[in-house]
Amino acid sequence: xxxxxxxxxxxxxxxxxxxxxxxxxxxxxxxxxxxxxxxxxxxxxxxxxxxxxxxxxxxxxxxxxxxxxxxxxxxxxxxxxxxxxxxxxxxxxxxxxxxxxxxxxxxxxxxxxxxxxxxxxxxxxxxxxxxxxxxxxxxxxxxxxxxxxxxxxxxxxxxxxxxxxxxxxxxxxxxxxxxxxxxxxxxxxxxxxxxxxxxxxxxxxxxxxxxxxxxxxxxxxxxxxxxxxxxxxxxxxxxxxxxxxxxxxxxxxxxxxxxxxxxxxxxxxxxxxxxxxxxxxxxxxxxxxxxxxxxxxxxxxxxxxxxxxxxxxxxxxxxxxxxxxxxxxxxxxxxxxxxxxxxxxxxxxxxxxxxxxxxxxxxxxxxxxxxxxxxxxxxxxxxxxxxxxxxxxxxxxxxxxxxxxxxxxxxxxxxxxxxxxxxxxxxxxxxxxxxxxxxxxxxxxxxxxxxxxxxxxxxxxxxxxxxxxxxxxxxxxxxxxxxxxxxxx
Numbered sequence: 001x002x003x004x005x006x007x008x009x010x011x012x013x014x015x016x017x018x019x020x021x022x023x024x025x026x027x028x029x030x031x032x033x034x035x036x037x038x039x040x041x042x043x044x045x046x047x048x049x050x051x052x053x054x055x056x057x058x059x060x061x062x063x064x065x066x067x068x069x070x071x072x073x074x075x076x077x078x079x080x081x082x083x084x085x086x087x088x089x090x091x092x093x094x095x096x097x098x099x100x101x102x103x104x105x106x107x108x109x110x111x112x113x114x115x116x117x118x119x120x121x122x123x124x125x126x127x128x129x130x131x132x133x134x135x136x137x138x139x140x141x142x143x144x145x146x147x148x149x150x151x152x153x154x155x156x157x158x159x160x161x162x163x164x165x166x167x168x169x170x171x172x173x174x175x176x177x178x179x180x181x182x183x184x185x186x187x188x189x190x191x192x193x194x195x196x197x198x199x200x201x202x203x204x205x206x207x208x209x210x211x212x213x214x215x216x217x218x219x220x221x222x223x224x225x226x227x228x229x230x231x232x233x234x235x236x237x238x239x240x241x242x243x244x245x246x247x248x249x250x251x252x253x254x255x256x257x258x259x260x261x262x263x264x265x266x267x268x269x270x271x272x273x274x275x276x277x278x279x280x281x282x283x284x285x286x287x288x289x290x291x292x293x294x295x296x297x298x299x300x301x302x303x304x305x306x307x308x309x310x311x312x313x314x315x316x317x318x319x320x321x322x323x324x325x326x327x328x329x330x331x332x333x334x335x336x337x338x339x340x341x342x343x344x345x346x347x348x349x350x351x352x353x354x355x356x357x358x359x360x361x362x363x364x365x366x367x368x369x370x371x372x373x374x375x376x377x378x379x380x381x382x383x384x385x386x387x388x389x390x391x392x393x394x395x396x397x398x399x400x401x402x403x404x405x406x407x408x409x410x411x412x413x414x415x416x417x418x419x420x421x422x423x424x425x426x427x428x429x430x431x432x433x434x435x436x437x438x439x440x441x442x443x444x445x446x447x448x449x450x451x452x453x454x455x456x457x458x459x460x461x462x463x464x465x466x467x468x469x470x471x472x473x474x475x476x477x478x479x480x481x482x483x484x485x486x487x488x489x
Contacts, residue, residue: 037339070354098447175272281309282319308341323459343449366432
């Protein structure tokens with residue numbers, strides 16, 4: 001470990017040093033191109049965003065097809081065109097700086113500050129898409145556990161439950177806390193397949209009530225087929241996880257008492273692992289602080305989401321940044337709401353639509369931008385106002401879109417038939433491809449934002465003398481937020 005300005009302790013391992021260097025380079029790049037992340041596509045016409053792009057980009061983009069830009073962003077380009085050098089350089093930098101999103105590759109970022117000798121082997125040898133074979137239950141009854149679970153969630157649960165169980169084994173931990181548990185589907189697999197003791201923490205009491213009902217139906221179904229079936233119920237608690245250090249200590253105390261009372265866990269084995277499958281906003285940051293400050297938290301497995309809900313205020317317990325390295329840098333390390341929001345979008349799915357010319361539904365962004373221009377003209381207070389969600393199909397006209405989208409507005413604020421016939425409006429509608437291309441360029445940059453958020457969390461754990469690792473564990477086309485942060489004590 002080393003110090004920076006005599007205040008910040010940071011790891012000198014190759015990975016952490018490389019991450020800090022990459023962070024600096026990303027912010028330098030965003031100083032030039034970050035404005036594209038900070039604006040909204042809805043303001044495309046109102047703020048004349050197209051003309052803010054370099055002229056050489058504009059001239060080139062006017063000539064290419066949606067298929068070409070989709071393949072190019074995904075580095076699948078077979079185009080014979082001569083792309084602008086600055087665009088090529090930008091894509092090359094994004095590719096080198098972003099955390100690898102391909103779950104099939106063994107691209108692991110692993111700090112060696114407190115290296116577990118078998119930690120790397122754990123990550124490398126994970127079995128993807130493995131169907132659970134539930135202990136004590138014939139494989140034919142697996143479908144009982146998978147009822148009512150969407151395909152995406154089932155896929156994620158299969159992967160993260162295996163990883164969680166492996167972490168529990170390595171850290172000699174029998175207890176798991178599933179934070180933001182929802183309907184508690186993950187907890188059932190952890191309990192019945194891996195024989196782990198699980199507490200589900202969920203703020204929404206209605207979800208927990210539905211989870212209890214589903215437990216009753218599940219057990220009834222299993223008993224019907226297996227007379228000697230042994231029930232392994234998880235414990236459900238409904239609460240909002242507090243962000244202060246005192247609230248975190250209270251939560252850890254409460255969890256420990258529940259494990260002792262409900263699962264007969266001895267004081268010697270009262271440690272627990274934390275798992276969060278897409279905890280929203282500050283919840284992920286709070287869990288990382290709980291893990292780093294409480295010795296009872298033995299490991300953490302977390303896949304973040306909803307970065308735009310991170311608190312960015314100056315208070316000590318803010319969601320971003322967490323690490324000392326980010327906090328002490330002289331450059332502006334703040335990220336805008338718009339930038340954090342687009343970091344949650346599905347880049348691969350967007351580009352797949354472009355590649356196959358299946359982008360009709362993406363034209364909604366052009367329609368919305370033209371409508372924004374009209375609404376501000378009628379009433380400046382309507383800027384960025386909430387409209388009714390409206391899908392655009394191949395035969396959906398702009399007028400039809402506006403009629404549905406503005407149903408919640410007063411009549412005098414809605415576009416009129418005369419508006420639909422205006423020359424400027426028709427001209428803007430013909431520029432839908434520009435809107436599509438501009439939005440695609442924002443998505444090209446979006447992985448840099450997610451990389452910053454996750455590198456901040458990685459360095460936070462490293463600075464706490466804990467050993468984090470980062471790796472894509474889900475197929476990004478099934479689960480766009482696919483980067484798993486793990487640390488074990």
